[in-house]
Amino acid sequence: MKLTPIMEKYILHWGEMGTRWGVNRTVAQIHALLYLSPKPLNAEEISETLGVARSNVSTSLKELMSWGLVKVSHVLGDRRDHFESMKDLWEIFTRVVEERKKREIDPTLTLLRQCELEAAEDTRTPEEIKQRINRMREFLETLSGWYEQMSTVPKPTLAKLMKLGGKVTKILGK
Amino acid sequence: MKLTPIMEKYILHWGEMGTRWGVNRTVAQIHALLYLSPKPLNAEEISETLGVARSNVSTSLKELMSWGLVKVSHVLGDRRDHFESMKDLWEIFTRVVEERKKREIDPTLTLLRQCELEAAEDTRTPEEIKQRINRMREFLETLSGWYEQMSTVPKPTLAKLMKLGGKVTKILGK
DNA sequence: CCGATATTTCAGTATTTACAGAAATTATCA
DNA sequence: TGATAATTTCTGTAAATACTGAAATATCGG
Numbered sequence: 001m002k003l004t005p006i007m008e009k010y011i012l013h014w015g016e017m018g019t020r021w022g023v024n025r026t027v028a029q030i031h032a033l034l035y036l037s038p039k040p041l042n043a044e045e046i047s048e049t050l051g052v053a054r055s056n057v058s059t060s061l062k063e064l065m066s067w068g069l070v071k072v073s074h075v076l077g078d079r080r081d082h083f084e085s086m087k088d089l090w091e092i093f094t095r096v097v098e099e100r101k102k103r104e105i106d107p108t109l110t111l112l113r114q115c116e117l118e119a120a121e122d123t124r125t126p127e128e129i130k131q132r133i134n135r136m137r138e139f140l141e142t143l144s145g146w147y148e149q150m151s152t153v154p155k156p157t158l159a160k161l162m163k164l165g166g167k168v169t170k171i172l173g174k
Numbered sequence: 175m176k177l178t179p180i181m182e183k184y185i186l187h188w189g190e191m192g193t194r195w196g197v198n199r200t201v202a203q204i205h206a207l208l209y210l211s212p213k214p215l216n217a218e219e220i221s222e223t224l225g226v227a228r229s230n231v232s233t234s235l236k237e238l239m240s241w242g243l244v245k246v247s248h249v250l251g252d253r254r255d256h257f258e259s260m261k262d263l264w265e266i267f268t269r270v271v272e273e274r275k276k277r278e279i280d281p282t283l284t285l286l287r288q289c290e291l292e293a294a295e296d297t298r299t300p301e302e303i304k305q306r307i308n309r310m311r312e313f314l315e316t317l318s319g320w321y322e323q324m325s326t327v328p329k330p331t332l333a334k335l336m337k338l339g340g341k342v343t344k345i346l347g348k
Numbered sequence: 349c350c351g352a353t354a355t356t357t358c359a360g361t362a363t364t365t366a367c368a369g370a371a372a373t374t375a376t377c378a
Numbered sequence: 379t380g381a382t383a384a385t386t387t388c389t390g391t392a393a394a395t396a397c398t399g400a401a402a403t404a405t406c407g408g
Contacts, residue, residue, distance in 0.1 A: 004299040006289050010307060013285050020278055022196040024366070035310075038302045043385075053368045058386060079376060080384065087306075089313040104194055111187050115180050125178040128212045132261075133184060136209075139263040142336055149339030157343055162316055165323030168342060169331055198396070217355080227398045232356060253406060254354065 001049045007036055011050070026052055027060045031069060034085035035092075040073045042080040068095050090155050097147065105144055112137040175223045181210055185224070200226055201234045205243060208259035209266075214247045216254040241273050264329050271321065279318055286311040 003011070011032040018028025029050055034041065043061065047054045061083055064070040069092060073082050086092050112133060119130045150158065161168070177185070185206040192202025203224055208215065217235065221228045235257055238244040243266060247256050260266050286307060293304045324332065335342070 004296060004303075006292055006296055006299050006307070007303060009285070010289060013282065017278060017282060020196045022194045026366075036303050036306050038300060055369075055386075055388090056367055059367090062386090089309060093313075093317075104191060108187065108191060111183070115184060118180055122178060122180055125180050126212060129178075129181060129210050132210050133180070135263060139267075142333075143267075146336045146339050149341075153340050153343055159316075161343070161346075162320045164346075165320050166327050167323075168346070169327055169335070171346060172335075172338075172342070200396075229356075229358090229399075230397055233397090236356090 001033075001037065001041060001045050003049060007033075010036065024060065024063070026050070026056055027063050030057065030060050031064055031085060034064075034070055034083060035087070037084070040075065040082035040084035042078075042082050044080070046083070067099050090159065094151060098151065101144065101147060105140060109137065109140055109144065112140070175207075175211065175215060175219050177223060181207075184210065198234065198237070200224070200230055201237050204231065204234050205238055205259060208238075208244055208257060209261070211258070214249065214256035214258035216252075216256050218254070220257070242269050264333070268325060272325065275318065275321060279314060283311065283314055283318065286314070 011029050014032035015025040015029040018031075019025050029052075030046055033046060033049060041049075043054060043057045046061075047057045050057075061070060064083075064085075065072075068086075070083050070085050073084050075082050086095065115133050116130075116137065119125060119133070153161070164171075185203050188206035189199040189203040192205075193199050204220055207220060207223060215223075217228060217231045220235075221231045224231075235244060238257075238259075239246070242260075244257050244259050247258050249256050260269065289307050290304075290311065293299060293307070296304075327335070338345075
């Protein structure tokens with residue numbers, strides 16, 4: 001697959017953004033490429049297009065699949081695996097949020113609760129500090145609970161809600 | 175400042191989380207320490223408590239201040255700068271979102287718009303790919319616009335809205 | 349304005365992370 | 379079943395990032 005300058009610019013930028021959010025550059029670039037690509041690509045094509053080692057592509061695709069952002073597809077008469085990205089941006093977005101919640105927020109909540117348990121027996125930690133931990137736990141729980149509720153709302157409704165923006169408060173303001 | 179086991183656990187975990195979100199481990203640890211600390215700390219204390227070089231603390235504090243998460247304060251009769259973290263978690267949260275928007279989302283939007291301009295003259299990029307870029311731009315604009323509106327809503331209202339969660343759709347559902 | 353203390357900058361080093369290429373494994377087709 | 383193609387795993391290397399300690403700079407009190 002030959003990249004036009006626009007595609008190249010897009011992909012490079014996406015790679016850059018990835019690193020800022022703790023995502024490996026190659027992983028992000030592959031995701032960008034597959035998002036743009038009109039048809040599923042095989043690993044070899046990806047490797048050549050982006051100029052990275054075949055093995056690196058393999059690892060990165062596994063990573064993207066573990067996030068549920070990319071899935072394997074097959075082309076008739078071709079043995080090789082092909083890969084395609086989710087295309088719906090709402091889907092992609094919620095997938096990423098969902099996964100980060102699972103991988104990062106939930107374990108953090110577990111740890112915070114554990115801290116609170118230990119705090120009960122701990123006389124050396126000042127009360128004020130214990131409360132800070134408490135508040136953080138509460139905050140993350142609120143956020144987490146909100147997300148869980150919102151994730152059940154159908155996408156189109158969600159989109160409308162967003163368009164409403166701050167106006168919801170006016171409508172609800174009674 | 176002597177850390178109790180609970181504090182240590184909290185700070186180490188926070189450092190870990192930082193790295194996952196593209197934040198330097200030391201920066202995240204310092205932020206955690208200052209969040210817990212009942213009183214402002216000077217750089218020397220931070221350095222000793224976390225076991226990192228004084229210079230490293232200096233750089234990291236500058237970083238935290240550039241995010242607006244930490245500010246300098248002074249203790250009477252002490253020449254040294256002291257540092258304290260924002261304590262309100264809503265404030266911290268919106269600060270981080272605000273700053274990431276400014277640093278990452280806005281520049282991305284600029285780039286996407288530029289791509290669209292160039293796309294007009296570009297006959298080599300397939301129409302389908304141009305549309306993908308379009309959709310991404312639209313999506314980020316929606317998100318961005320929503321955030322901007324929400325950021326004007328007072329914090330307590332926001333908190334109530336969150337507690338409502340998915341129920342808003344039911345209330346609005348007419 | 350001088351000396352002392354505090355802070356920042358910077359250059360070199362260490363650590364971590366990403367990556368390539370080879371080797372091993374797995375799958376597919378004749 | 380054997381040959382070939384496709385994919386993954388693994389090990390060593392390269393690149394990026396974080397960090398230290400020393401030197402330079404700035405700040406403050408007298």
